[in-house]
Amino acid sequence: MTITSPPKPLDSPLRDGIRRRPLTWFFTLAMGLSWLAWTPYILSENGLGIWHYAYPRIGGTTQLLGVLPGAYLGPIASALIVTAATEGRAGLRAWRGRMTKLRVSWRWYLLALVSVPAALTLASAALAERTPVLPPVAVLAAYLPGLILQMVTTGLAEEPGWREFAMPHMQRRYGPLGATLAVGVLWGSWHLPLFLTEWGGGPHVDPVRPLEFLATTLAFNFVMTWVFNRSAESMPLAMLVHVSVNNFLSLAWSDMFPSLGIEDAAHALLLASTTAALIILAATRGRLGLPARPSGKLSS
Structure with a gap:
């Protein structure tokens, strides 16, 4: 008597479609799920x-209840959905490993913690045409807890x-x-409904x-691409660079530059980001920290 193993279940058309076009599915889901969740807030x-309803304020802002649910439902949820559909449990385990990759040189963490506030301070000082004011002790005490919350x-x-899922796939293809250009445009466009x-x-809002x-x-x-590539795709470090911007602008910036307004903060961020991007482009000759592929050799 021959014992045969049960037939493997056929993939559904949906999973098969995700496997064929993972990037298309990721970007579509990331945009669609977030925008759908943000609709009541808008x-x-x-x-x-x-809609005659005002979102409750927590910590002086409605973003925790109005913005954050849609943010969680978009990029991270889409990355998990597409990874599970294309790579299964093994892919999810590898994803978790990259997400917890903390073993990076302490110099990188120092760079993220110091260079981001320093660049924004220099750009803001140039716009204000004056030296910054030392922030109050309470702001300095809240800086690290704020950074953890932002993480x-x-x-x-x-x-x-955007970084852990999209960039490796996009860099292999483009x-x-x-x-960097494609993800930058899509990452920025994802935020656009929130300007309402x-x-x-x-x-x-002024266009x-x-x-x-x-x-x-x-x-x-x-x-972000340069940091991600040079740190061997360390997600905690990439996250730290990103949230260092948010944390500095939301906690310390207005106390350091009382003569500047919110629009000046946006100008300073654009100035600092553009300057840093040009320096990185020139220094890396457009490679943005991505290791060069080894030249192929014929095997005997």
């Missing part, structure tokens, strides 16, 4: 005012999708420059603001 009194919120919501809310100064934001995101993405 329609609320914190946005267009069509759990902004960093964890965005970077596992190279570091093409991938108080997050982006909406609902009646220049989202355009400046797109330019800043694109420039800053060159910095």
Whole structure:
């Protein structure tokens, strides 16, 4: 008597489609899921005012309840869905390993903690044409806890999708420059509906603001790609670089530059990001830290 193993279940058309076009599915889901979740926030009194409901404020902001759920539902959830569909449990285990890759030289962490505030301080001082004011002790005491909070919120919501999932796939297909440009534009565009809310100064926001934001995101993405590649794709480090910007601007910047307004903060970020991007492009000759592929050799 011959015992035959049961037939393997056939892949569903949906999973098969995701496997054929993982990047298309990731970007579509990342945009669609976030935008769908942000729709009530956009329609609320914190946005267009069509829905007569105001989101509660936590810590002086509505972003935790209005923005964060959609952020979590977009990039990170999409990366997990596509990884599970294309690589299964083994892919998810590898994904978790990259997400917890903390073994990077301490110099990189120092660079992330110091260079980001330093670059923004220099750019802001140039705009203000004056030296910065030392922030209060309370701000300095809150800086590290704020950084940790930003890692759990902004960093964890965005970077596992745009950086950990999208960049390796895109770089293999388009190279570091093409991938950085494409992901930078898509990453920036993902935020655009939020400019209809108080997050982006909406609902009646000057069109220049989202355009400046797109330019800043694109420039800053060159910095993120370089850090990601040079650190052997360390996600904690990439997250730290990203949230260092948010943390410095939200906690320390206004106390250090009381004569500048919120629009000046956006100008300073664009100036610092563009300058850093140009330096990195020139120093790496466009490789952005991606190791060169070894030349192929014929085997005997």
